[in-house]
Amino acid sequence: MNGLPRALAAFSLRTPGWVSAIVAFAVAVVVLLVCYWQTVQSLVWVWDHDGTYQYAVLIFPLSLWMAFNLRPQLRVRPPLPSVWGLAAVAGLVFVWYAGHLLDVNLLQHFALLALFSALVLACWGWRALWLLVFPLGYLVVFAVPWGDSLVGPLQDITAHFAVHALELTGIPVLLNGREIMTPAAVWMVADACSGVKFFNACTALGCLFAYLMYQRWWKRIAFVLLAAVAPVIANGLRVYFTILIGDTWGLKYATGTDHMIFGWQFFGTVLLLLLLGGWFFRDPLVMRECPPAYGGRPASARAVVWLVAVAVLIAGPALTAELVLPATPETIRLTAPTIAGWSGPQVAADGWQPVFEGAVGQVRASYRSASGNDVVDLFHAVYSGRPRRGKTLITYGNDLYDPAYSRVLSSGSQPVDFANGRGTTAGELRLAGVMSQRLVWYWYCVDRRCTRSQVLTELLQVWGALRGQLPQSSVWAVSSLVAGDGANQARTKLRDFVQALPAPGLVDAQLQRPPAVAGSQP
Structure with a gap:
């Protein structure tokens, strides 16, 4: 029961300035948890509901335990708050703010956990950060749910x-x-x-074992x-x-x-x-002797960093509360384009159904070549404005196939050229369904820039939102069945179709001022 008072007393007696530094850090952590409580809840929800990350529940107490065991080395010298810590806090708050703008949980979770390291630097200084680098790094690397890729x-x-x-x-x-x-x-x-x-x-267990043994x-x-x-x-x-x-x-x-x-x-x-194999090669435990405590107190001017760091922490959620965005249409009427050399658009069959919830408009259609032998399906979904919950292009649940009916056999990329000479690199998925296989090419567009990368798509959305624009995002996908002649023949069909398709960025640009029509055309 008296462990914490004794620890504080030890800090106070051996090295001046630690009590106030610990109090400042504790206040900053409380502010962090209160102001970013929704992000904390989101992170804990992932740990609890996703079996891939259930081990992460143990990471925080393990990191705290490792950091607490380093207190003898910490108290040797007085804390020296660093303005670089203030810069790190500001940068991570900006990362969190960008993640909030795009409704990207990964950015918010990373910023939340990395802010503990930034607060150590701001409140205690570079030496403390270096001593605690493993517990703090362990927290960020293994508590953030990043392993889906x-x-x-x-x-x-x-x-x-x-x-x-x-x-x-x-x-x-x-x-x-x-x-x-x-x-x-x-x-x-x-x-x-x-x-x-x-x-x-x-x-995660291997890193902990190596650090301790x-x-x-x-x-x-x-x-x-x-x-x-x-x-x-x-x-x-x-x-x-x-x-x-x-x-x-x-x-x-x-x-x-x-x-x-x-x-x-x-x-x-x-x-x-x-x-067991690692245990036999462990190093003997070495008891480190702490040198005499260094006298003196941190400069009083440096203590201002504590107050500014807390103010910056509060600024992030405050900015999101004041964020006012232009109104965006609930739905738009989206029609499938006419493709030269291909008949259609026609109603697509039920064999392939991408899932993109919250789009302001989407269309799925089928086209047949002039010879009548080749059939290609087209899917197009548009999102307007800043990504927000339930209306985000890149988010969990939005996918180019329904996982209940299809599974990915392989993935890759293919260069594609459009009708006007513009081109991009499309992603490729080979899907296995119940009765057949299908090849899917896809790419994402933000305004006039197209890419197959989800990360680059999110960065383009961030850039547009931070500039105060109303970015328009979309996904394009074309698909063809893989028959007995193999995937190469399906690739030829898709390449011929895409070469007749107008540049997607130009098609999307026409929808930036959508007509006031309720409902969307499937």
């Missing part, structure tokens, strides 16, 4: 690893994107099979690399053994509850072996 690459690595292992054991196998075809069945390396959950948790930097780096590589190899072996069991003893032993139990047991064994 790893799912696709990990799926590809797992699929290729399992196929090579099956080939080495003499089992006939064929890889089609992320589908593994064996004599017994067709196995799909789905999102849940990517191993991203185990990869994130194992890497090793003193030499080369040992720490080696173990962290091992902790990152081991789950990838382990997941490939898990998929390999699952397919091997299914082909040898029957599908009932490789699916359902047995599949889940085997996966957890396998991952648990790998983690135990990893930690």
Whole structure:
């Protein structure tokens, strides 16, 4: 019960200035949590509801525990507030503000957690930040839900690893994107099979273990690399053994509850072996002796940084409360363009349905070539104004396919040229449905600039919103079935269609002053 008073007394007796610095930091943290409470709730919601990041609930208490154990080294010298910390606070508040403008949770979550480091620098100085660099960095790297972008690459690595292992054991196998075809069945390396959950948790645990058990930097780096590589190899072996069991003893032993139990047991064994192997190479614990405390107090003028940092923290949410945006139309009437050399637009079939909620207008149509043999589907959705909740182009749930009916076999990019000579790089998805495969090319446009990158699209939206403009964002996608002649023939169809399509930026620009028509044309 008396631990905290004794700790404060130790700071006060050995090094002047720490009590006031700790109080200033505590006040700043309270202001941070109160002013950015919605972001805190959003972050905790992701930890609680997304199984990929449930381990992150432990990251904050672990970081706090590590930082608390460094207090003997901290109290050696008095705190020296830094104006660079004030600049870092202002920069991160700006990042949070941009994330709020675009309704991008990743930017808001990163800024929230990184602000703890900025406040340490502003309230305690560079030396304190350097001593606490691992706990603070650990918090930002592993508590921010950023690992979704790893799912696709990990799926590809797992699929290729399992196929090579099956080939080495003499089992006939064929890889089609992320589908593994064996004599017994067709196995799909789905999102849940990517191993991203185990990869994130194992890497986080590996970094903590290396920090606590090793003193030499080369040992720490080696173990962290091992902790990152081991789950990838382990997941490939898990998929390999699952397919091997299914082909040898029957599908009932490789699916359902047995599949889940085997996966957890396998991952648990790998983690135990990893930690046991690292334990035998641990460095002896070294007790560091703290030098005598340095006398003196921080300059009183530097204490002004505390007050300014708190004021900057409050400024971010205050600016969002005062933000007044131009009115945007609820809906617009959007029609499919006429494509030279292609008949249509016609009503599209139900085989491919992108999902983009909150668009002010969207259209899906089908076109047939002059020969009548080639059919291409077109999808176009427009978002007007600043991205906001429920009306955001790049957000969770908006996708170029319905995951309930299709899965991604492979992804890539293709250069495309439009009718007027302009061009861009389109993203490519190869989808596997219940009865057929489909090739999809897509790109995003912000005003007249088009790209396949979601990150660049969000940055263009930020730039437009910060300049006080009313940016217009859209997604374009074209699709064709992959028949027996393969994906290359489907690519030829899509390329011929896109070359006859007007430049998307020019088409979208005509919609910046939409007619006052209620409803949208599907």
